Amino acid sequence: MKKKNLAIIGYGGMGGWHAINARKSDVVELHGIYDINPAQYDVRPMRDCEIKYSCLDDVLNDPDVDLVTIAVPNDCHKEITIKSLEHGKAVICEKPVALNSEELEEMIAASERTGSLFTVHQNRRWDTDILCVKDYCVEKESLGKIISVESRVHGSHGIPGDWRKEKAHGGGMVLDWGVHLIDQALFAFPGNVTSVYARMDHIKNDEVDDGCHIVMTFESGVVYTVEVGTCNYINLPRFYVRGESGTAQIDLWNNDTMNVTVMKIEEDHDVTPVKVQTGISKTMAPRTKETIESLIVPFPESDVHDFYRNVCRAMDGKETQLITHPQLRRVMKIMEASFESAEKNEVIHGIF
Amino acid sequence: MKKKNLAIIGYGGMGGWHAINARKSDVVELHGIYDINPAQYDVRPMRDCEIKYSCLDDVLNDPDVDLVTIAVPNDCHKEITIKSLEHGKAVICEKPVALNSEELEEMIAASERTGSLFTVHQNRRWDTDILCVKDYCVEKESLGKIISVESRVHGSHGIPGDWRKEKAHGGGMVLDWGVHLIDQALFAFPGNVTSVYARMDHIKNDEVDDGCHIVMTFESGVVYTVEVGTCNYINLPRFYVRGESGTAQIDLWNNDTMNVTVMKIEEDHDVTPVKVQTGISKTMAPRTKETIESLIVPFPESDVHDFYRNVCRAMDGKETQLITHPQLRRVMKIMEASFESAEKNEVIHGIF
Numbered sequence: 001m002k003k004k005n006l007a008i009i010g011y012g013g014m015g016g017w018h019a020i021n022a023r024k025s026d027v028v029e030l031h032g033i034y035d036i037n038p039a040q041y042d043v044r045p046m047r048d049c050e051i052k053y054s055c056l057d058d059v060l061n062d063p064d065v066d067l068v069t070i071a072v073p074n075d076c077h078k079e080i081t082i083k084s085l086e087h088g089k090a091v092i093c094e095k096p097v098a099l100n101s102e103e104l105e106e107m108i109a110a111s112e113r114t115g116s117l118f119t120v121h122q123n124r125r126w127d128t129d130i131l132c133v134k135d136y137c138v139e140k141e142s143l144g145k146i147i148s149v150e151s152r153v154h155g156s157h158g159i160p161g162d163w164r165k166e167k168a169h170g171g172g173m174v175l176d177w178g179v180h181l182i183d184q185a186l187f188a189f190p191g192n193v194t195s196v197y198a199r200m201d202h203i204k205n206d207e208v209d210d211g212c213h214i215v216m217t218f219e220s221g222v223v224y225t226v227e228v229g230t231c232n233y234i235n236l237p238r239f240y241v242r243g244e245s246g247t248a249q250i251d252l253w254n255n256d257t258m259n260v261t262v263m264k265i266e267e268d269h270d271v272t273p274v275k276v277q278t279g280i281s282k283t284m285a286p287r288t289k290e291t292i293e294s295l296i297v298p299f300p301e302s303d304v305h306d307f308y309r310n311v312c313r314a315m316d317g318k319e320t321q322l323i324t325h326p327q328l329r330r331v332m333k334i335m336e337a338s339f340e341s342a343e344k345n346e347v348i349h350g351i352f
Numbered sequence: 353m354k355k356k357n358l359a360i361i362g363y364g365g366m367g368g369w370h371a372i373n374a375r376k377s378d379v380v381e382l383h384g385i386y387d388i389n390p391a392q393y394d395v396r397p398m399r400d401c402e403i404k405y406s407c408l409d410d411v412l413n414d415p416d417v418d419l420v421t422i423a424v425p426n427d428c429h430k431e432i433t434i435k436s437l438e439h440g441k442a443v444i445c446e447k448p449v450a451l452n453s454e455e456l457e458e459m460i461a462a463s464e465r466t467g468s469l470f471t472v473h474q475n476r477r478w479d480t481d482i483l484c485v486k487d488y489c490v491e492k493e494s495l496g497k498i499i500s501v502e503s504r505v506h507g508s509h510g511i512p513g514d515w516r517k518e519k520a521h522g523g524g525m526v527l528d529w530g531v532h533l534i535d536q537a538l539f540a541f542p543g544n545v546t547s548v549y550a551r552m553d554h555i556k557n558d559e560v561d562d563g564c565h566i567v568m569t570f571e572s573g574v575v576y577t578v579e580v581g582t583c584n585y586i587n588l589p590r591f592y593v594r595g596e597s598g599t600a601q602i603d604l605w606n607n608d609t610m611n612v613t614v615m616k617i618e619e620d621h622d623v624t625p626v627k628v629q630t631g632i633s634k635t636m637a638p639r640t641k642e643t644i645e646s647l648i649v650p651f652p653e654s655d656v657h658d659f660y661r662n663v664c665r666a667m668d669g670k671e672t673q674l675i676t677h678p679q680l681r682r683v684m685k686i687m688e689a690s691f692e693s694a695e696k697n698e699v700i701h702g703i704f
Contacts, residue, residue, distance in 0.1 A: 013625045013634060014632070017625075017632050124630070124631060126630045127629040127630050127631070128629065128630065129629060147553065147583065153628075153635075153636055155636045155637070155638075156615070156644070157619065157623055157634075157637060159635065160634035160637075161622040161623070162622060162634075164634075164635075173635070176635055177633075177635060195697055197549060197699070199567075199575060201499065203499060204596075215551075217697070223551060228635075229594070230635060231596065231599075232594060232599055233598050233599035233614065233615065233639075233644060234592075234600075234601045234611065234613050236589075236592060237588075240586075240588060242581070242583060244555055244556075247508075247584055247586040248586075249586045253636075255629060261585035261586050262585065263508070263585065267509065270512060270513040270514060271509055271512045271513070273365045276505075276605050277476070277479040277480065277607060278475065278476070278478045278479050278480065278654060279369070279475050279476060279479070280365060280366070281529075282365060282509075282514075282516075283507050283511065283512055283516075283525070283528055283529060283580075284505055284507045284529075284605075285507070285509060285512075286507075287508050287585075302630060304630050304631075345547055345569070346699050347549070347699055
């Protein structure tokens with residue numbers, strides 16, 4: 001398959017990431033980059049980089065460009081995506097795809113109208129931690145029936161000092177990391193979500209959330225919590241999964257392994273109280289060692305280049321795109337329900 | 353002060369605990385014990401124990417008994433408490449004080465009518481972990497303004513194999529451990545709670561909750577979560593406290609110290625993205641070591657005998673009782689709101 005010519009629109013942190021990966025890709029050729037601020041070309045110099053466009057129209061009118069990756073602030077996604085689709089380019093948009101469902105529907109409609117591929121860089125489906133949870137806990141059911149999943153990312157910087165602090169640009173943590181964690185949840189559990197409960201932090205920012213805690217209840221009964229913190233000086237685990245016969249935990253940014261403890265022998269006799277802190281408890285008595293087993297589960301392999309490989313094959317009609325429009329709609333609806341839930345301090349019911 | 357004569361009604365696990373502590377007390381004399389099942393006297397033999405009563409009336413008609421501690425299954429608390437108060441005995445009731453607010457109001461009314469002291473053994477206000485959180489985080493404000501507290505106890509036995517499995521006896525984890533954790537929350541944060549959101553586990557028990565997750569939002573903005581798990585094979589921390597300028601964490605059943613990380617220097621410059629898992633992130637970039645400080649904070653001292661000391665001094669009118677009727681009402685209302693919240697999957701609003 002001939003490599004597709006890629007142009008990157010927006011040459012900030014993520015634009016740079018796409019450029020670096022494109023140079024290593026077996027399916028795309030980095031054809032050119034464009035940033036509204038040419039100083040960015042100096043911030044991230046790319047030797048022998050092909051074309052540095054001087055305006056968006058030059059990108060879109062370049063007949064050699066097959067595919068554009070849009071990595072601009074979130075409030076500009078819609079306009080540039082639609083314009084690119086109308087110029088016959090396939091589009092990869094950075095996440096969050098849009099600021100709300102209305103914008104997203106316009107973007108999907110443009111893709112359907114033009115017949116050009118439109119997808120979103122939900123790259124964290126390739127994170128090996130979620131792949132391990134999906135494989136070991138969900139698909140292999142190694143912990144028995146899943147009760148709950150807690151998926152957290154914790155930092156302590158507040159919101160980085162750029163447009164992510166501002167509502168007009170689509171800032172805030174729901175749209176930054178929440179979108180990833182929700183997408184991962186639906187990736188691991190494809191069934192319907194029937195309610196959403198959410199709280200937002202406004203610790204150093206009144207305008208946008210600088211942290212969020214979102215609880216999705218699935219029709220299956222699984223309770224999946226996603227949490228983003230930017231004022232957490234000590235980290236809770238990246239993943240904490242409870243099954244009926246075991247628990248799994250992944251430390252934050254561990255890249256290799258998941259800790260698991262599973263029950264080997266049911267203990268049905270009564271329990272002798274133990275002293276815990278200044279009192280006694282039966283409920284909190286520890287299990288005997290013979291009845292449980294602790295394991296270290298290695299993460300599966302993953303290759304982020306599979307994202308671009310899928311996009312390119314989908315452009316040629318050889319595969320369906322992995323990150324689909326219905327999936328984008330679901331994630332967006334859950335983010336909107338989260339904002340509504342936090343605003344009203346109510347549980348939002350529906351089919352998501 | 354002459355020691356008060358104590359009779360213990362109900363000689364199971366907690367009755368035994370009270371007996372052992374009474375033998376070491378400087379304010380009460382273990383005068384006698386009573387259990388409906390005399391075999392209990394053999395399960396927990398107490399050498400030279402004074403009187404083993406053969407029926408409840410014998411306890412209550414014994415003029416030498418000043419004070420009774422009631423440690424029977426939860427559904428029997430009300431009747432025995434009221435009867436004891438009517439016989440002129442001061443009453444310490446085990447937690448949860450009653451199955452619902454109606455029962456509690458009858459008990460409080462009996463105390464007011466008879467003039468006999470009535471309180472509840474909320475002994476976990478003497479746990480040194482909550483005392484450390486209260487002292488260091490709440491009172492000294494060492495983490496800055498408090499954002500949230502997460503208070504968890506995790507076990508993996510399910511519900512112990514006795515009456516705690518049955519609804520009729522007041523079983524379930526809200527009434528077992530939830531009551532302690534809610535009482536601790538109100539002990540550390542005396543202000544109003546304005547909403548309650550709760551979920552319950554029914555993993556191995558349809559009749560009563562075998563785990564609960566309760567979120568109390570205080571008028572001050574503090575979000576306080578309490579969680580009881582009985583199917584958690586790996587434990588999350590006992591306490592996790594976020595303040596605006598630091599985080600504190602106490603491992604489950606650590607009896608000595610709290611881990612704290614606080615911010616020393618605000619970092620307001622933009623952040624360079626770091627690789628986390630298979631992608632990059634600005635938000636999750638770690639802080640530079642110079643801007644934070646990690647500390648180990650020792651727990652304060654505590655003496656569980658202070659509970660009985662207070663009760664005895666309150667009986668003599670020399671102190672007010674520490675565990676008050678309004679406090680009992682608040683904890684009960686929050687437990688009731690939790691059941692309602694979980695049943696309806698709704699946030700319950702009110703002033704608690």
